[in-house]
Amino acid sequence: MIFFQTHEIEAWINEDAPLVDLTGHLLGVEGQIAELTVRTRHTTRLTMIEEAARIFQILGAEVVFQAESGCDVEKGAVILQAVGRADALHRGWKVAMNLLEYLCGVATHTAQMVAEVKAVSDIPLLVTRKHIPGMKKPMTKAILNGGAHPHRLGLSETILVFENHLNLIGGRKALAEKIPSIQSAACEKKISVECDTLEQALQAAQAGSDLIQFDKVPVDILQEWVKQLKSQFPALQIVIAGGVNLQNVRDYAQSGVDGIVLSSVYHAKPADIGVTIELLSE
Template sequence: MIFFQTHEIEAWINEDAALVDLTGHLLGVESQTAELTMRTRHATRLTMMEEAARIFEILGAQVLHCAQSGQDVAEGAVILQAVGRADALHRGWKVAMNLLEYLCGVATHTAQMVEQVKAVADIPLLVTRKHLPGMKKPMTKAILNGGAHPHRLGLSETILVFENHLNLIGGRDALHDKIPAMQSAACEKKISVECDTLEQAQQAAQAGSDLIQFDKVPLDVLQQWVQTLKQDYPALKIVIAGGINPQNVQAYAQSGVDGIVLSSVYHAKPADLGVRIELLQA
């Protein structure tokens, strides 16, 4: 899965509590031995559990239980338990809880949309790189645990020609020469071109594009375009992006495309988790 280096997790801790838990210090509860229990308040697809556990381990606590990322749990399920000094548990509490609530929300929403797609078509849900800078690893783990796949992990590993590229090479007519040259230079890669019209897609396919990405095309129009393109170019792959949501994802999945591209899962409602810290009697 996704590997997080220790210094990355330490940075999360230091951002929230770089020096001391002032409240705990003034209350004089720092050295007391306590137990932290985290539960779900609704059915949740889990992610980032291993990293949440490492937060408490780095702070010197002992993790007694950690549910596995990718697991579906019911309302009220205990997903994390740790024991240790009260100051360590308080210092890690909100860091772990905020991390899990936000990203489990993404994983849960992703899982729901993947289920919707699988119910009507055998095609992937592909999640874009339109996340906040610095969040690639957590977001990628969340969408993978939700059952989706990354659309593009970055600029370095895929080739997707946008209009802004075409503006610099003389327009779409240049694809006739550019695509064969790109295929020769990057022989292990597929060449994708974003298109807005059927005519643009036909031109790109004729030039040798392996995949067409349509953006914000109405469903009835898309169905016609896909049928035409698949008839003329049977090996051509087609994906649709833009405006995909839980209300229309199944309809678009049945349009004949080879994949659904979306970003909306990054804006999912956070999961609702509850945390209780209690004194352990000697």
């Protein structure tokens, strides 16, 4: 479960309406008791429902129904209802709708990608930290609800050596010296090295790398590289990153890799969510 602190949700509300809902105030509808209903306009994998509900609760409304994040709902399904003062409902309306549209879009696309992988393999779909700064929690919840896993939650979590690291230590030849010292200092961690060629991967594996992360390698070439590496280093794990999308993810899932790393789900088309606010009937 991803935990959102109350002040984080309050900041979302305050960003959109720091003072007053001017339209509602001038129309004189602030004190009317109304009902807000949120519906989907297509099949959707839900996420951030609990946080959307908390928006209205913080504003003093009563949430009378909420669906559950991680569930799939059909077109037209009611996913959230709240009752309260019209000014409270209007103040939270766009904040909640924008949150749900963007993040449910990510969750829905992630679920589609996961389904493609599961149709042909049992390997995990791993989503990178390549999100907009400040959006780590919402994006992480969305990909988890979509059935994927985080690749790296942050720099403090894993050891992944990139070309830019190698440029500072004398190149790939330095791995043979550096990896044993890293293994000693971080004995509970695995060491990963990003590679672009088979030669680089063989060198990293010989130096003691636990995992090779290939970047933007065509599927047919990747299959051959995986076979060669696994034959020489049976315990070596291999993942592929870069250029993976809904059209080719099945092919990559069948290439022999141990996992697929991607960030494309963050650019998913937003979900289509509808919101209505009406006077509460007696």
